[in-house]
Amino acid sequence: MKKKIILLLLTVISALNVNAQNSLKKVYNEDINPIEQIDQAVAKAKSEGKFVICQVGGNWCPWCLLFADFISNDTTISKMIDDNFVYIHVNYNPRKSKDAEKAELAKKLMERLNRPARFGFPVFVVLDEEGKVIHIQDSGLLEEGKGYNQEKVLSFFKNWTPKAVKL
Secondary structure, eight states, X not given: OHHHHHHHHHHHHHHHHHHHHHHSOOOOOTTSOHHHHHXXXXXXXXXXXXXXXXXXXXXXXXXXXXXXXXXXXXXXXXXXXXXXXXXXXXXXXXXXXXXXXXXXXXHHHHHHTTOGGGGOSSEEEEEOTTSOEEEEEEGGGGEETTEEOHHHHHHHHHHTSHHHHHO
């Protein structure tokens, strides 16, 4: 009987998770080369005097979509990002990297970003205007309850602006 109840609870939780994930806007483009995406963002950041924030994750990740929704609905955070960063959603899906070409691209992506997957997803990689990794942020440290904490998120972004880093 206990097994049936546990199985039922897991099914309900799974269904709720899928429903929540489906209600959030998909922000990761799964059809572009992530290395080229990063290169283009670095070029843009360099020309604008900004840094790049790579939000690494995927449309498969509810916390990734939740963070994208969180920052787009907070004008203070959105302004901080717009003023200081080129912000990109870098798709990484190890489960869809089965064929050799995709697996090699996923490997190169992780190498390029100093293997940020060790922190879970989403993970934020800050690149300077030359494309060098200067910080990897564990998103779990920005969470609060079932969402994200504005103060923690703003602190993260403020501490990694070009102005803050170059002082």
